[in-house]
Structure formats: structure tokens, C-alpha cells
Amino acid sequence: MVLQPTWLVALSWAVLFVSLASTAVIVIDHFVLRYRQPMKVMEIVWPATGLYFGPAAVLAYRQWGRPQSPRWRERHRIPPRRSRHAITIIETLHCATHCVLGAIIATLVTFGFSLELFGKRLWPEFIGDYVAAVAVGLAFRYFTGADTGGRRAWAAMRRFLRGDLLSVSVFELALLGWLALMELMVFHETLLPSSPVFWLIVQIGLIMGFFAAWPPTLWLIRHGAKAELLSPPR
Structure with missing residues (x-):
């Protein structure tokens, strides 16, 4: 068994605490201070961005998220x-959220049920991660759609395949490669x-994964597949 250095454990706790605190700051801003987002998916x-970008997510939210609110x-x-x-x-953050939630879901299922494939838990975790990310992406598109x-x-x-699948796949490739x-x-x-x-x-x-998904997301935007999350509220 590989012993985890004390400094690494302490650093990990510190980063985890700051990330959770950053997420809490954004949630409070949404639901307590009432800076609600016109596109509810951004809430x-x-x-979710705060969970891995920490204070940088708070700064980005204050710059681009809060000003979108009617308040x-x-x-x-x-x-x-x-x-x-x-x-x-x-x-890119929008697609990244599919992968963040997918990673959490896959981790809980894989370790909760002690799943293994070919004697390793890594493979069901990776398969579950990608499948869950796609499922979350489809759910986002479904609940924000105007059709009935x-x-x-x-x-x-169609919207997911056209506007999200490429970015999600590249994100997952970088994330899962790093984890492997x-x-x-x-x-x-x-x-x-x-x-x-x-x-x-x-x-x-x-x-x-976020930085890996940036170029394909930019390509999708330039080709008209993605461009609605910073539209002014009606």
C-alpha cells in the first residue's frame, strides 16, 4: 500500500475545505441574497464549478454570473x-458540470456497490463516469428545452449531440487519462x-479536463452549435 505523505493529506483537506466554501458562497448568493440566474441550469x-476551481469560480461568477441576475x-x-x-x-463550464456530476455519481455507485471489471474497480468507474456525464448532459438539455x-x-x-458531446468526450478523455x-x-x-x-x-x-475541452467548445461556438448561456434575460 502506498503511504500518503502527511503534507499531501493536509493539503488535500485544505483544498477540499476551500472548494466547498467557494461552492457555499455561490449557493448563498443565489438563494439567500437572491441573485437568481435567468437560466436555472446555471444555478x-x-x-459545481466551485467544487474544483474554488475561489477562481467565485471570481468568475461575480464577473459573469451575478450580473446576469434580474436583481x-x-x-x-x-x-x-x-x-x-x-x-x-x-x-466550457456548462459541459464540465456534466462531467463533475458524472464523476460524483460514478464514484458513489462504483465504491458503494464494490463494482469491479477484470478484477479492477477502475474500469467500471471510468465507464460509469462517461455514461453518467452523458446522461446528465441529456437531462440538462431536456429540462431546458422548449419542446413538449x-x-x-x-x-x-439532438442539441446534446450537436453542442455538447464533443466537449464532454474530450473533457472525459483528459480526466480519465489523468485518473488512470x-x-x-x-x-x-x-x-x-x-x-x-x-x-x-x-x-x-x-x-x-476543462482546459482540454476549451478548444473544441470554441470550435462549436464558432460553428453556431453553442452560444446561449450569456444571453441577456428577457
Whole structure:
């Protein structure tokens, strides 16, 4: 068994605490201070971003998320400044949230049920991670769609395949590649979700996945497949 250094455990606890605190700050801003988002899915995206980007997520939210709320717009006459990279960043974070929630779901299921494939828990965890990320993405598209009846499911699937699948797949490739390297070559599958080091490794992988998914997301935006999350509220 690979012994985890004390400094690494302490660092992992510190990072985990800061990340959870960052998520709490955003949630409080949404539901206590009432800076609600016009696109309700962003009330999932921003807190989820805090889980791995920590204070950077809070800064991004204050810059681009809070100014989208009707409450902020009632108090400010000047439109918020928007970086030319803002749309790409927000759209990438949107797809990243599919993978964040997918990773949490897959981890809980894999370790909760002690699943293994070919004698390793790594493979069902990876398969479950990707499948859960796709399922979450489809659910996001379904519940934010304007269609009704059976057309809503088909519309959600088309929107996901057209606008999200590429980014999610690239994100997952980077995330799962990093996790495989760490678990097989460094920790030799000794990491468990009960260890803060496990979650630190996952957080680093999520950040790597975000930057890996940035280029394909930009490509999708330029081809008209994605461009709605920073639209002003009606």
C-alpha cells in the first residue's frame, strides 16, 4: 500500500475545505441574497464549478454570473463588462458540470456497490463516469428545452449531440487519462473516496479536463452549435 505523505493529506483537506466554501458562497448568493440566474441550469453550473476551481469560480461568477441576475440588473444601469473569452469559458463550464456530476455519481455507485471489471474497480468507474456525464448532459438539455411531449426528448438528444458531446468526450478523455495515470502508476489503486487525496486528484483532473475541452467548445461556438448561456434575460 502506498503511504500518503502527511503534507499531501493536509493539503488535500485544505483544498477540499476551500472548494466547498467557494461552492457555499455561490449557493448563498443565489438563494439567500437572491441573485437568481435567468437560466436555472446555471444555478447548478456555478456551484459545481466551485467544487474544483474554488475561489477562481467565485471570481468568475461575480464577473459573469451575478450580473446576469434580474436583481443585479435592477441595481445597475451600466451593462456588465464581458471578456471576449467569457462565452467560451461559460460554455466550457456548462459541459464540465456534466462531467463533475458524472464523476460524483460514478464514484458513489462504483465504491458503494464494490463494482469491479477484470478484477479492477477502475474500469467500471471510468465507464460509469462517461455514461453518467452523458446522461446528465441529456437531462440538462431536456429540462431546458422548449419542446413538449415526445419531441422534447428528441430535441434534447439532438442539441446534446450537436453542442455538447464533443466537449464532454474530450473533457472525459483528459480526466480519465489523468485518473488512470495517478491510480495505476502512482497510488496503485489504493485511493478511496474516504481519503481527501482522492478528491484532490479528481479536482486536478477536472481542471485539466476543462482546459482540454476549451478548444473544441470554441470550435462549436464558432460553428453556431453553442452560444446561449450569456444571453441577456428577457
